[in-house]
Amino acid sequence: MEKENYTISVYTENNIGLLNRISAIFLKRRINLDSFTASVSEIKDVFRFTIVVSVTEEQVRKIITQIEKQIEVIKAFYHRDDETIYQETALFKISSKLLFEERQIQNVIKESNAQIVTVTPEFFVLEKTGRRYEVEALYDKLEPYGLMQFVRSGRIAVTKEKMHISKILETFTIEEVN
């Protein structure tokens, strides 16, 4: 089976140990994480991890069952790129001198749809949100001028289909153990 990019969304209860447990699932299988983002979700007190990996469908299916096996995980999903709307954000810190002295750089900024976040006498910060290749394209253009700092976030994504987490939560019936 071919490897493909999968975006894994994990809806969880809030628990500090859980991050460890989830990353251990990948570590144990020697799967590199392309990115890992944790945030709140649309539901009160439900958290969401967004994980990007390049694996086969069989692998991602097995990983999902292992993730869902964790006590505090409510539900995990996996999606192909075309089933999600996804973005990454990058910040470029660049010497202010360049902004005034290199005419070309202003064109680069304009063409790339990047935003200037802040300007100080020493540096300015550029924010670019988009697909990975768009961020990389901007990086390639700016890098020759010299970057003081560069950082890129993990992928965040929403799915085209509904996730129905509230409904799923309702199906967790409470069972008595004998």
Added chain:
Amino acid sequence: METATQTVTKETTMKTERMTGAEAVIRCLLAEGVDLIYGYPGGAIMPVYDELFKYEDQLTHILTRHEQGATHAAQGYARTSGKVGVAMATSGPGATNLVTGIADAQIDSTPMVCITGQVASHLLGSDAFQETDIVGISTPVTKWNHQVTKAADIPEVFAKAFYIARSGRPGPVLIDITKDAQFEEFDFSYEPCKGIRSYKATPPTEPKSLEDAADLINAAKKPLIVFGQGVILGEAEEEFTALIEKAGIPAAWTILGLSALPTSHPLNVGMVGMHGNYAPNKLTNECDLLIAVGMRFDDRVTGNLDTYAKQAKVIHFEIDPAEVDKNVMSDVAVMGNVKHTLAKILPLINKNDHQAWLQQFNDLMEIEYDKVIKNELYPEKEGLSMGEVLRGINEETKGDAVIVSDVGQHQMIACRYAAFSKSKSNVTSGGLGTMGFALPAAIGAKMGAPERDVIAIIGDGGYQMTIQELGTIFQNNTAVKIVVLNNEFLGMVRQWQQLFFEKRYASTEMTNPDFITIARGYHIPAKRVTKREELKEAIKEMMTTEGAYFLEVCVEKENNVFPMIPTGASVSDVRLS
């Protein structure tokens, strides 16, 4: 509106009592019906030990001689009693010493709660004396774990821990409690956990899956059942027997399924896997339907997956969704506790017998008997065989004893040849293969089933890994019978060296101490047998002696266990020699 309650508790007015976290720990254990725990004290858990002293009449603490012993004893206790085993240790080295037993319990689905002391919360992360991140260390080998830094959290965490440990697919849970939380006072009240919002202990059974499975079973000409520990953990022995008898299906067991079906049952066709029986291994690749019941297709069972039962349709009765299609793709997965799913499918199954198919098993069993079993049980050469020791034990106990085995050749021989009449009688380390398991596990097994005879079968290697637990046996007067099969080798490794490393016996020969003197040093009556004529009498003496007994049997040094499926080979390539 969404609610945030993670643990759902009964809405009752709870009476509260002011007490320390340490006392609360004991009260939680009592509330969960625990009356026996295993452990080893130390600085970071001393407040709890101090409370134990107060509750001595309600909660027995067994001091093992090493924390590993405490976990294995808790496992043995859980396996024979069906209850949750509890082990306790201090922080740092005490906690890390628990890890082997926790890992063993995780892979063998044994319900266990481990309690560790931790340095005071203001010291966390400072590399304080005896600080270790046991929550981090134990994460990959626990079903759940949690660190408590506030006394007030203790009741809810304990309630959750016991619920998680014993529900669904059971497993080990670890609770780490900082020392300040043990000292802190709070208003205690206890409510057992009835469920956790994000945790579905038992997945729902799709009615369609039962129908589909029944159709496959009714249509099969050559069905084969492979059953695992799920039958025992689900207490589904009756339902299971009813099903195989109605449908006339031969049933083979994994090492952890052993004893769920009496050895003498006519449909019991033996063990599958690396040292399993010839017939079920061979015929796995001939059956038209493979029905897996509460088992997980471990690689020791399947051999090479590319050639495993490829011709067969597969039905998987399973409680853990992560096991379905993990190693072997199933045509029908029946989710749920097998106690319920087997009972539900029974009325949908046609009465049948598969005489000709069963005959194939019997024919192959005869071949195995002639080539392997006869020589193992009734050897004609001079040296004692491990198999004849098992035969002697069977004759003496009539299959009613609990057999606890360690890891190695003797384990395979014990599992292959021990006769069982009752369930929960076979206690062994299956998934992890932990040497040193048997002696402490036997202590727990005996305490979990005090009315039964418990016999530990151990190799000379594994025995020396936890030999110090003889002290626990002596101090507590635990009536376990210890049989060491001494071949002066790490036998199983030596067997592999002989077969696959051209007899280069690197570091597998052992010069052993005088085991009899050691046993006597612990005031345990002991005997050594070197000749066949002495064996029967010695076993009799062991079983009729009150209390603990140590029997060393000097067996042939270079015997091998057959049949064998070499690693990576197909189950049908099982070798008889």
